[in-house]
Amino acid sequence: MSENNYLSLDSSVLYRCNQKHFDKLLDKYGIGYTQLILLTQIYENEGVSMNELAVRGVFDKGTITRSIQRLEQLSYVRIENSEADKRAKLLFTTEKTQEIMPDLYRMRSEWNSYLSSEVNVEELDIYNAVQAKLVEKAREYAREIENDGVRFYGLQKLTLLDYPGNMACTVFTGGCNFRCPFCHNRSLVFLNENDSEIATEDIFDFLKGRNKILDGVCITGGEPLLHPGIRDFIIRVRELGLKVKLDTNGSNSEMLKQLIDEGLVDYVAMDIKNRPEKYAETIGLENYDLSEVEKSKDLLLEGKVDYEFRTTVVREFHEVEDIEALAKWIKGAKQLYLQNFEDHGTCIQNGLGEVGLDTLEKMKKAAEPYVNYIELRGIKE
Numbered sequence: 001m002s003e004n005n006y007l008s009l010d011s012s013v014l015y016r017c018n019q020k021h022f023d024k025l026l027d028k029y030g031i032g033y034t035q036l037i038l039l040t041q042i043y044e045n046e047g048v049s050m051n052e053l054a055v056r057g058v059f060d061k062g063t064i065t066r067s068i069q070r071l072e073q074l075s076y077v078r079i080e081n082s083e084a085d086k087r088a089k090l091l092f093t094t095e096k097t098q099e100i101m102p103d104l105y106r107m108r109s110e111w112n113s114y115l116s117s118e119v120n121v122e123e124l125d126i127y128n129a130v131q132a133k134l135v136e137k138a139r140e141y142a143r144e145i146e147n148d149g150v151r152f153y154g155l156q157k158l159t160l161l162d163y164p165g166n167m168a169c170t171v172f173t174g175g176c177n178f179r180c181p182f183c184h185n186r187s188l189v190f191l192n193e194n195d196s197e198i199a200t201e202d203i204f205d206f207l208k209g210r211n212k213i214l215d216g217v218c219i220t221g222g223e224p225l226l227h228p229g230i231r232d233f234i235i236r237v238r239e240l241g242l243k244v245k246l247d248t249n250g251s252n253s254e255m256l257k258q259l260i261d262e263g264l265v266d267y268v269a270m271d272i273k274n275r276p277e278k279y280a281e282t283i284g285l286e287n288y289d290l291s292e293v294e295k296s297k298d299l300l301l302e303g304k305v306d307y308e309f310r311t312t313v314v315r316e317f318h319e320v321e322d323i324e325a326l327a328k329w330i331k332g333a334k335q336l337y338l339q340n341f342e343d344h345g346t347c348i349q350n351g352l353g354e355v356g357l358d359t360l361e362k363m364k365k366a367a368e369p370y371v372n373y374i375e376l377r378g379i380k381e
Contacts, residue, residue: 001214002179007217008258012070015182018033018111018348019032019033021075022036022107022111025107025132026104029074029100029198030071030074031071031074031076032197033253034063035065035067035070035071035076036108037057038053038064038068038071039071039076039077039093039097039104040101040104040108041053041056041057041258042077042091042092042093042098043093043098046093046165047090047091047092047093048090048099048121049082049088049089049090049091049378050064050065050068050079050088050089050090050091051088053091056137059141059150060195060206061195062198062199065196066196067091068085068091070121071128072085074096074200074376075094075096075260076093076094076096076097077091077092077094077097077218078091078092078094079094079095080092080125081093089101091244109361112261113198113324115210117336118204120171132214143281143296149200149227149228149229150173150200150224150227150229150230150233150265151173151174151175151197151227152171152172152173152174152197152199152200152203153172153173153174153187153188153191153196153197153198153222153314154171154172154188154198155169155170155171155172155198155203156169156170156171156172157169157204157206157210158214159218161216161220161221162220162245163215163216163243163245163267164266164267164317166215166243166245167208167213167214167215167216168214168215168216168217168243168245169210169214169217169218170217170218170219170220171198171203171217171218171219171220172185172188172220172222173188173196173220173221173222173223173224173226173227174188174191174221175188175189175191175221175223175226175227176188176221176223176226177223177226177248177249178223178249178251178273178283178284178285179283179284179285179315179348180273180282180283180284180348181284181314181317181347181348181349181352182312182314182317182341182347182348182349182352183346183347183348184221184342184346184347185221185314185345185346186346186348187326188221188222189222189348196351197246199316200233204214204240206238207242208240209236210241211240211241214242215242215243216242216243216244217237217242217243217244217245218246218247219234219244219245219246219247220247221247223247223248223249223251223252224246224247224248225248225251225252225255225256225259226252227270227319229324230255230259231255231259231262231264232257234264234265235264238264238272239272241330244264244265244267244268244269245264245265245266245268245269245272246259246265246267246268246269247269247271248268248269248270248271248273248296249270249283249293250270250271250272250292250296250297251292251293252292252296253292253293253295253296253299256268256296256298256299260299260304264306264380266305266306267306267307267308268297268305268306268307268308268314269307269308269310270296270297270307270308270309270310271309271310271311272309272310272311272326272329273310273311273312273320274311274317274318274322274326275325275326275329276290276325278317278322279293281316281317282317284348284349289295297309297329297330301330301332301333303334304378306334307334307335308331308334308335308336308337309333309335309336309337309359310327310337310338310377311323311326311336311337311338311339312335312339312341312362313338313340313341313354313355313360314339314341314352314354315337315341315352315353316352316353316354317354318355319361319362320359320366322367323363323367324363324366324367324370326372327365327366327368327370327374328370330370331370332370332371332372333370333371334371334372334373334375335373335374335375336367336371336373336375337365337369337374337375337376338360338364338374338377339373339376339378340354340355340376340377340378340379341353341354341355341378342354342358342378354378357379360376360378360379364376
């Protein structure tokens, strides 16, 4: 094959000219080229989900969310919740859209005729066949990138509490393999379709502007170690001269060991949910093999990295005896924090409660013989 630039500059020129042409024509409707693509797809596939639309067009969720919001504000699209899945958002066109679609199709047809005016039918068929193959390879790559990256859904720009002794920011990854009923980050566990992702490069743009102010980055979730790209993300954070604190549920001991062995994390906070006998119930699963949590717990007890264990104490799941058994399980631990449950209205299960201060004090006393340091958190004045 002769050397050419059709995969780079020429494709970029075609895209930009498409965009300029349609943006000019569509200005009277208050929409642009991206909205035209989405509107056509919705019109031809009434009831398509927002997630499916994002996958088809390889749109990031932030872009598609903003575009759909714009179309909804202009009354071109209405959004309905799916009866089959309450988290899914289904998209439908309105009468306003149906009135303008003939004009939009005419615009598209005239532009295509203009572009192909010097191309014969055989050449056009060849071009379309080649383009289909190129697009499929591009989609394949996009799927690989999606699977190998890290999906972020939140950024707290400054915290003095999450990383003891350090001024830090906190990034929130999406997705978790546990279903703890008392988890207050429900949206990060189930990932609603209308939740917007934060691009990794946007996070680094922020960090580059603050790396002289911040001491470190806290990575929490969801469960960060579910993301194959977390190691590469951490490496880039450290290249900015920032420390890394990792929050984890301990379910991926291999990844945790790699990060510790390579010196990529400075501090690890691992959740210990309950005594082993009550673990599955506490994390909202019918059955759970504790071997990974066991390995992660033992890994931290080796003391190769600064760490803490922490337990959220919930009235419905924890008795004094449970905390004592938990402390025996992590015997010799550097530090254990007991955090009283607080209902923020965003938990997976409603109706759960905190324990009284006297009970929390008894739990602390019961655990003290087995850990080097224990402290209570979340105590109301």
